[in-house]
Amino acid sequence: MKAMLWVAGGMYLVSSGKRVVFVAALIVESVYLALRGTELGRLPLIGPHDTLVFFSTSIGLLALPFIYSRPRKGTDLSWGIGIGAGLFALLALLFPSFAMPLPPILKTLWFELHVALAFFAYALFAIGAILGGLFLINNERSLLDLQYRAALVGYSFFSASMVTGGIWGYYAWGTYWLWTPKELWTSILWLFYSLYLHLRLKGPSWERLVAWGGIVGFALTLFTYLGVSMLMKSSHSF
């Protein structure tokens, strides 16, 4: 089954602007994710392997409106996003795919919503970073507008993820907030994108800084997702 992930990752990497290859990679990866979910009997959202695949698929899926909103000649975007989605798909292969029973505390819709919404947000932040990089290279204003859309929708998903996480926490642990590294970095990431959205109000002279903001935001996203989970002790650790 993991061969499908190799294929999807490879196709993303070589899609280099061919949107049809990108879409084919997304379909293969989605089938892998669906099979994995069927095997587990739930959404595969636990552990580095499953979450990286979910993240990569989210990037591919949520990139579609952005890729297809660009003129056909603008293949740089699907190339950049293809590399991003491909690398995360291949990174997932470095980690074993467990099939352990779900701890009782995770058997709730609030958990699934909390995690899935967070990964949709992370995916949009990744897309925003690529758009920011392309803006800094091409100086094309439409790219910055697309970055803003990605960040705003990503921020909305992320806020909803925090709300559902708070509700889950209240029913699971008796509190909507715990002082743990993951919660702190989640708040940092949320504040960062709040800052990013407000920074845009400063006007056109701040455009390059806004573009950089999208890139730095994704670096923070990666630390919140992978860095905190792997390096710091938390209930969200892998």
Add this chain to the structure above:
Amino acid sequence: MLSGKWHDRLASLNLGLWLMAGVMVLLAVGSFVGGGEGSSINDLPLLVWLKETPITAAWWLWLTIALLALLALNTILCSIDSLRRKYQKGNLLLLIAPQIMHLGFLFIALAHLFSAWGGFKQSMVVREGSVIGFPEGAQVQVVRLQAVFSPKGFPTDYSGELREVTAVGEVQTISPNHPFFLHGFGIYLKEVQLYPEPAALIEIHWEPGAPWALAGALLFTVGNVVLLAVRRGK
């Protein structure tokens, strides 16, 4: 009333940006020096913890609270200014949606303050037949504890049956994600073991900020959805 100069400073976008950046830096520092999940910070109401913890260990949190208080003031003043300046000048929904989000943020900050002031948490080990006492004389008895384990010994499901002793109450079942609420207190089942005799780790929580946090979250979400709807295609 604030003088014009102070008002302009406190209501400036620049101040808001710097305050957000400052809170981020302090929270990042706190994530490394705060002691993590095992820290007693999660066992006590925050204000009690702050009172009992030396300033050398809690300085980052004191500063965070100070900056958040300023950020809350900045948010209120900016929202009022924005409503004043843009009222009747454009799309009302576009004007109001961000302010509803700001209001949601303020409610959530207030929720943290209420929980920090009056929150309560207590852990205890109980057995079948144990009685848990609550303020104002209410009592709850643990009737039965159950658990299911996988062949490898992982708990896959567990639950407990509780009965209010002091009232003609039905038996209530608690399990992970399904606490029992009694007079505002939440009774949470954390762990169950069956041998040598059925016993459970129970936590009692009182979270006075929870309704405010929920109200804030709902306001924020409504404002966010409206903002997305009115910005669609722009």
